[in-house]
Amino acid sequence: MGATVATGWALADMDSLSSRGLKRFLEPLDSPQGPLVRVGGETLVNFSSNDYLGLAASPSVRAAAIAALESHGVGSGASRLVVGDTTVHQRLEARLAAFERAEAALLFNSGYAANVGTLQALVGPEDAVFSDALNHASLIDGCRLSRARTVVYPHADVEALDRALASTPARRRLVVTDTVFSMDGDHAPLRELVGVCRAHGAALLVDEAHATGVLGSRGAGLCEELGLSDAVDVRMGTLSKAFGVLGAYICASRPVVELVLNRARPLVFSTALPAALCAAAGAAVDIVEHDDALRARLWRNIRRFSQGLRSLGFAAEPRSAIFPVIVGEPGLAVSAARALRSKGLLVKAIRPPTVPEGTSRLRFCLSAAHTEGHVDLALEGLRSLRL
Numbered sequence: 001m002g003a004t005v006a007t008g009w010a011l012a013d014m015d016s017l018s019s020r021g022l023k024r025f026l027e028p029l030d031s032p033q034g035p036l037v038r039v040g041g042e043t044l045v046n047f048s049s050n051d052y053l054g055l056a057a058s059p060s061v062r063a064a065a066i067a068a069l070e071s072h073g074v075g076s077g078a079s080r081l082v083v084g085d086t087t088v089h090q091r092l093e094a095r096l097a098a099f100e101r102a103e104a105a106l107l108f109n110s111g112y113a114a115n116v117g118t119l120q121a122l123v124g125p126e127d128a129v130f131s132d133a134l135n136h137a138s139l140i141d142g143c144r145l146s147r148a149r150t151v152v153y154p155h156a157d158v159e160a161l162d163r164a165l166a167s168t169p170a171r172r173r174l175v176v177t178d179t180v181f182s183m184d185g186d187h188a189p190l191r192e193l194v195g196v197c198r199a200h201g202a203a204l205l206v207d208e209a210h211a212t213g214v215l216g217s218r219g220a221g222l223c224e225e226l227g228l229s230d231a232v233d234v235r236m237g238t239l240s241k242a243f244g245v246l247g248a249y250i251c252a253s254r255p256v257v258e259l260v261l262n263r264a265r266p267l268v269f270s271t272a273l274p275a276a277l278c279a280a281a282g283a284a285v286d287i288v289e290h291d292d293a294l295r296a297r298l299w300r301n302i303r304r305f306s307q308g309l310r311s312l313g314f315a316a317e318p319r320s321a322i323f324p325v326i327v328g329e330p331g332l333a334v335s336a337a338r339a340l341r342s343k344g345l346l347v348k349a350i351r352p353p354t355v356p357e358g359t360s361r362l363r364f365c366l367s368a369a370h371t372e373g374h375v376d377l378a379l380e381g382l383r384s385l386r387l
């Protein structure tokens with residue numbers, strides 16, 4: 001195929017990305033997710049996966065997927081509202097609602113789809129959304145698709161949010177936040193956010209993508225840990241991270257779930273998750289809820305890594321499985337990642353627009369499947385970088 005008009009656009013824009021150290025590329029794995037992965041013929045210790053509990057390759061999760069693959073086939077054929085829904089989807093929603101101690105749960109094909117669809121379903125042009133400055137891109141895109149007026153408040157700044165709510169009247173007002181921020185691993189001030197929302201009659205939607213399976217006595221996230229599950233209007237969780245599968249869900253009151261099912265465009269206009277993945281997710285929920293030893297292993301690794309980072313002079317609180325090591329410019333982050341790679345460590349450089357300009361970083365994600373030896377290797381690798 002010859003050069004098309006779009007080829008010219010692509011070449012110009014890619015030149016610009018390359019010159020700023022922002023070009024991205026794919027690196028295919030030749031293995032399942034796990035603490036050790038095969039990449040380009042090498043075996044590397046994986047510190048970039050969100051598979052926090054090591055369930056992506058779990059035998060019982062795989063077995064559940066295989067059984068449902070046999071009973072229900074591969075593709076789901078249509079959107080859930082057409083003929084893509086199955087008893088397996090329904091059972092998973094009931095299981096998730098029970099796990100989250102919520103009235104109802106609703107599945108989405110991804111966390112991205114859940115956030116975009118739920119925001120667009122709940123608020124519209126007459127409404128206002130208040131969004132933390134470091135919220136995940138899917139919440140930001142949900143604000144855009146909803147066409148609600150969007151007020152971005154400074155990261156975790158409850159007083160600024162309070163002032164913004166006081167000065168922004170609207171038909172409906174919705175506050176949205178990650179509970180564990182995806183690139184920094186810190187927590188939203190959830191108790192204070194609940195208080196401010198109550199004071200202003202605003203609804204609160206929280207994204208527990210990086211908290212589910214990691215925080216809370218049964219792994220039901222920061223809301224569970226703080227005893228606030230009933231105080232939040234909509235809680236979103238992903239099945240793609242600690243559960244090791246794919247997809248996501250919201251949990252909320254039955255009327256909210258019914259409205260979102262009727263309106264969310266990513267749900268109405270997209271083919272349903274395959275039943276096999278729903279069955280796999282159900283098996284993963286059982287493990288997350290009942291296998292406390294797995295979460296305890298993750299937290300032992302988190303504490304070990306955080307202590308090691310502090311002894312290297314980095315500020316590192318053990319708050320979640322995510323640890324950023326900020327290096328600044330994108331080129332520096334890429335060369336640091338390359339140096340770690342030469343020591344057998346897979347740690348990706350995270351650059352704008354995923355993080356703000358000047359805060360490019362190495363992002364370490366820990367897993368219950370890492371050994372102490374793996375954690376120590378990461379620390380040794382960082383020490384050798386002399387950042």
Ligand code: PMP
Binds near residue numbers: 112209
């Ligand atoms: N929310 C947050 C906070 C995330 O980090 C992510 C994934 N990176 C998502 C939502 C999207 O989830 P998914 O990957 O399942 O689409």
